[in-house]
Amino acid sequence: MGPIDGPPVRLRPPAAADLLRIFEWYRDPEVVAPFDRFGSESFDVFRRSVDDAPTDPSSLAPRFVVEPAPEGPVVGTVGHYQPHPVLETVEVWYLIGDPAARGRGYGKAAVGLLLDRLFDTSAVERIGISCDVNNVPSVRLAEGLGFRREGTLRSALFHHGRWHDVAQYGITRAERSPRDPQG
Numbered sequence: 001m002g003p004i005d006g007p008p009v010r011l012r013p014p015a016a017a018d019l020l021r022i023f024e025w026y027r028d029p030e031v032v033a034p035f036d037r038f039g040s041e042s043f044d045v046f047r048r049s050v051d052d053a054p055t056d057p058s059s060l061a062p063r064f065v066v067e068p069a070p071e072g073p074v075v076g077t078v079g080h081y082q083p084h085p086v087l088e089t090v091e092v093w094y095l096i097g098d099p100a101a102r103g104r105g106y107g108k109a110a111v112g113l114l115l116d117r118l119f120d121t122s123a124v125e126r127i128g129i130s131c132d133v134n135n136v137p138s139v140r141l142a143e144g145l146g147f148r149r150e151g152t153l154r155s156a157l158f159h160h161g162r163w164h165d166v167a168q169y170g171i172t173r174a175e176r177s178p179r180d181p182q183g
């Protein structure tokens with residue numbers, strides 16, 4: 001997929017020069033907390049996963065980097081993947097890796113742009129987010145974009161030494177882009 005222009009952010013596919021920075025975010029517990037467990041693969045494995053992602057709908061690798069427009073430094077990354085072998089749903093994930101760039105609306109804007117691109121370029125009807133129930137910024141981002149909480153997966157994610165409940169959010173095409181009933 002090509003770049004997606006905001007404002008306030010621009011999304012573009014990761015370039016080789018971005019990968020070490022993203023990989024370092026993944027390996028820093030203070031950056032990803034309370035996102036997930038920490039990446040343990042090598043940089044070469046990570047780089048290959050990014051290269052292979054465009055032809056693998058289930059890949060969890062970063063699909064876009066997030067730049068505050070215009071041409072700002074890379075502050076984060078977002079991705080999307082098919083989480084289930086049968087169900088026709090897509091999940092999005094997001095990371096503002098530069099802690100100084102959090103809380104400025106970049107995460108919410110980036111995910112909004114990604115949602116619109118996915119709805120515009122595929123037939124998907126529902127897009128989901130899975131996030132730790134205690135991840136307040138992530139919960140607020142999802143709810144602020146109009147995602148509905150559909151349920152809770154109990155003890156579904158292990159990180160920081162214990163099991164965490166995971167909230168399941170979803171938004172449908174109609175909820176993201178309400179059709180004019182007259183149109």
Ligand SMILES: CC(C)(COP(=O)(O)OP(=O)(O)OC[C@H]1O[C@@H](n2cnc3c(N)ncnc32)[C@H](O)[C@@H]1OP(=O)(O)O)[C@@H](O)C(=O)NCCC(=O)NCCS
Pocket residue numbers: 031032033034035093094095096097101102103104105106107108109130131132135136137138140141144
């Ligand atoms: C989740 C994350 C991407 C949010 O990105 P961000 O750019 O900081 O968030 P935004 O500025 O777009 O804000 C989104 C919402 O969260 C709220 N928020 C942001 N930081 C917050 C904080 N520290 N505490 C409480 N609320 C916060 C904002 O007020 C906003 O809600 P609102 O629209 O109701 O005002 C970022 O915190 C992050 O990268 N966290 C680590 C990785 C992670 O948890 N990813 C999600 C995994 S499911």
